[in-house]
Amino acid sequence: MTDKLYKVLIVDDELLIRQGIINFINWEEEGYQIIGEASNGKEAMQIIEKSRPHIIITDIVMPEVDGIELVKSVKERYPEIEIIVLSSFEDFHYVKSTFQNGVADYILKPKLNARELLTTLNNITFRKMDPMSLKKATITIEEKLYRLLQGYQSTDNIEGYFPYGQYKLIEFFWNKPLDNLPVIQSLLTKVTDKNKKFICYTIFNSDNQLVCIGNYQVNQLAVFKQQLHDLLAEIEPGIKVVMSSTFHSIAEMKKVYEEDHQELKQYLFYLPDLPMLTYEEIPEVKSNKTQFDLNEFILLFKRRQFEGAINYLNNHVSLLTKQYDMDVFEFKSWLENIIFNISVLLDNMKYETDILESQKYQYFNEINEAFDVREALSSFYDFLAKVETLVFENIDNSPKIEKLLSYMEEHYMEHLTLSRLADHFHFNPSYISSYFSSHYREGFSEYLNNLRISKAKEMLATTRMSIATISELVGFSDQSYFCRVFKKNTGKSPSNYRKEHK
Structure with missing residues (x-):
């Protein structure tokens, strides 16, 4: 980062938006300086004439002088000033017209955050601007490619750098703030050194992104991909790679980048275990018409x-x-x-x-x-x-659960099932099962059987009814099954229990 700071002007009619942008990042630490803010294009032009910012961040829809007129005026009078346009989804059709006047980039307001803003700023300053140093006498091939990608450069004097008929755009990107650029550039050097018929030029890079263009003989792509895949396995696992569709003229580069790369990165978002994806390998999407109600x-x-x-x-x-x-x-x-x-x-x-x-x-x-x-x-x-923790911890306080337990106490002798209780109390059957497991360390059936055995013990100790009758009264249709459950629960047969408690 240069010792001097890039001057930034913020233009938006909403005070909260302006203040939000100002407080997003530590501007001076990142190499920028906020030199003013304006609520419309008219105020902005007054500040621009006095302070000459390097970058303007502007809204589209504003009173008096809107963003479209501001962009046009700035580019007519100060073409060296770079402009980032902010837009809502519904205003996006206006954004397209500003590109004809030379805006550097745009950000959708719903996606506006510190990382998005800083990446956009750094992309602009890295290749397009160097106002604090002497202008270079010659422009490098990388700078020409970046300008071509942005639509500011013709293909003149570029095609000679590419002797082969096949092209691919290759993008490396990562999430963690690691010093990945030297690692990736070293990786690319290793791959291209091994493969002399695969040429690679860096177009631009930022804190979390590097884009380059590959030019190669038709039979060299598979070799390059395998070498790249092998080397990726040796470095930081958080680095991802996408490769565009193959194109056959450098003039197609901008169109391919705009159409392919965002789609490829989107696919990789859903495929976290995949380190690299080429356009030809995009997986088929199965149609899912199920809507969430x-x-x-x-x-x-x-x-x-x-x-x-x-x-x-x-x-x-x-x-x-x-x-x-x-x-x-x-x-x-x-x-x-x-x-x-x-x-x-x-x-x-x-x-x-x-x-x-x-x-x-x-x-x-x-x-x-x-x-x-x-x-x-x-x-x-x-x-x-x-x-889940909150609702399960508080479920005992639920009136419906209390009613459900009381209902079981009163109707234990009937044919009770999870489905019947769920329908009666408007619960999900699996939820009732989970409730008993989490609160009583036993399933619904065990809880019901224990309740029935408890009632049977009372009858055995206080009445002379037969075991068969008691079995039926507490809800067991099979006496032998009742006896097995009783012994498992008490360690005694029903007859022995009666003898001991008479």
Whole structure:
């Protein structure tokens, strides 16, 4: 990082957005300086004329002078200033027009976070800007490639660097803040040194990303992939690699990057154990038309059929993780929406949710920042585990459970089953079974049998009724089975028990 700081101007009509951006990162520590903020394009131009920022971060929809007019004015008068556009989903069609005027990049507001912003800034400053140093007399092939990728460079004087007819874009990316660039560059050198007919140039890199272009003879790709795969196994396991579809002209590079790479990285999000994925190896996505019925899930919760609700939820999550073409942001938002709904439900049901509420936004942040599906689900399932602990610890206070136990006390002699009780009290059968296992260390059948044997012991000690009659009165249709259960429970046969307690 240079000793001087890149000057940044923030333009947005929402004060909270401006303040949020300002407080996202330690600007000076990262090599940047906030030189001002403006609420519209008119205010921004006044600051630009006085302070000449290197980078402008601007919203699109603003009063007086909007972001589109601001971009146009800045690029006409100060073409060296780089611009990052902020946009909501519904404003994205406006963003496309700003690219014609030369914006450097855009960020969707729902995806705006410290990492996304810093990566975008660093991508701009790494290759496109060096205002604090003398301008280089010559432009390197890497700089030409980066400009071509951004749409600012023709293919003139570039094609001569590539003697072969096959091209692939290769992107390395990682999550942890490791010093991976030297490692990856060394790795690429090793691979290309072994394979003289595979040329590789770095296009750009940042704190968590490196993009390069490979040019090779048609029969060299398989060798390169195998060598790369072998070397990946020797280095930091958190590094992932994606390779674009094959293209045959350097002029296609920008189009291939825009169409292939985000899709490939999205697939790898759902395949955490796969270190490398090429466009030709994209797995087939099985069509899943099953929709998650949020109303049904809420109804199960309100009925305290927690196990059924959570099983229904887990089954749907399992299906979603196999929908590799599902937008990662959409997947993460879905998980967060479930967390939000469960938190509201539990609070409305008068559970003590203070701890869950205090941790809710931590879960949101962890899911937002998750590198792959495994990290996202780790946080999600941790939340669900706390929910299960909460509802099972408090289940004794549930009026329905108390009524269920009283019902069993009054109707033990009848043909009671899990299904019958579940239907009667609107519980899931597996939930009732789990309740008995967790609270009595025995299953429903054992609990019912012990209740019946307890009643039989009273009758044996206080009446002269036959064992067959008592067996039937307490709910056993088979006397021999009753005798076996009785002896297992008490260590004595019914007749011996009666003799000892008369």
